[in-house]
Amino acid sequence: MAEILPGITLVEGVDPSTHVFLLKDKGSSWTLVDTGLPDAHVAIAAYLKKQGIDPKSVRRILITHLHRDHVGSLRRMIELTGARTYAHWIEAAFINERPKYDGPGMHPLEPVAVDERFKDGDELDGGIVAYHTPGHTPGHTSFYLPERKVLFTGDLFFGTDDGPVLTTPEYTLHTLTAQVSARRMAELSIDALLTYHGGPYLRDGSAHLHKLVKGF
Ligand SMILES: [Zn+2]
Incomplete structure (x- = not known):
């Protein structure tokens, strides 16, 4: 099992440029963070089977944002697992294409x-x-586990060999706003910075972010 931290697994078999994470909840259920590209559901289902995880034990799917490489398999994963889905209220509207996103x-x-549909700062079950x-x-969202000092960053950050950077402006609606978000995340106490593309960084998350935001 590609367990990168206790209870946190990087799903194997999906497109390697994407990091779909599976988080063990207290008890016997699981939380999926993002769902990968369209067709990733095939690899996620195969992975669950290989690990002996009943798809119905995946009770929750957290979505960081609307981009296709994050929600591409959302409908299929809901069908497979019956999980409840969570997103920021702004992003939920765009995921439902009411209105269609134009960024x-x-x-x-x-x-x-x-x-x-959650709002900023909401605490979800399990202390997330x-x-x-x-x-x-x-409506991009990062999910933080304060007890474990873990941050699922979605595409706020992109992992490189030299540390996390902001995702390139080509794919970003407003880079200055992303800088403000990055500064706010740099105020948290973070060990593991779980980036979706590139990385992830299992330690020194705060130090990485302090270095990054100094450059803005
Ligand atoms: Zn994105």
């Missing part, structure tokens, strides 16, 4: 209605804090 990056393939980190997209 940069790959748009959703199909509208999906999100079950639970949802931080609205706009810039890359309007």
Whole structure:
């Protein structure tokens, strides 16, 4: 099992440029963070089977943002698992294509209605804090586990060999806003910085971010 931290698994078999994470909840259920490109559901289902994880035990899907490489398999994963889905209220509207998104990056393939719309700072079950980190997209969210000092960054950051950087302006709605979000995340105490593309960084997350935001 590609367990990168206790209870946190990087799903194997999906497109290697994307990091779909599976988080063990207290008890026997699981939380999926983002769902990968369209067709990633095939690899995710195969991975669950290989690990002996009942798809129905995946009770929750957290979505960082609307881009297709994050929600591409959302509908299929809901069908497979019956999980409840969570997104920031702004992003939930764009994932459901009401209205259709018109910013940069790959748009959703199909509208999906999100079950639970959270707002900035909401604490979800299991002590996960949802931080609205706009810039890359309007309702982009990073998910923080304060007890474990882990941050799922979505596309706020992109992992390189020299450390995390902001995702390139080509795919980002408003880079200055992303800088503000990055500064806010740099105020958290972070060990593991779990980036979706590139990385992830399993230690020294705060130090990485302090170095990054100094350059803005
Ligand atoms: Zn993105």
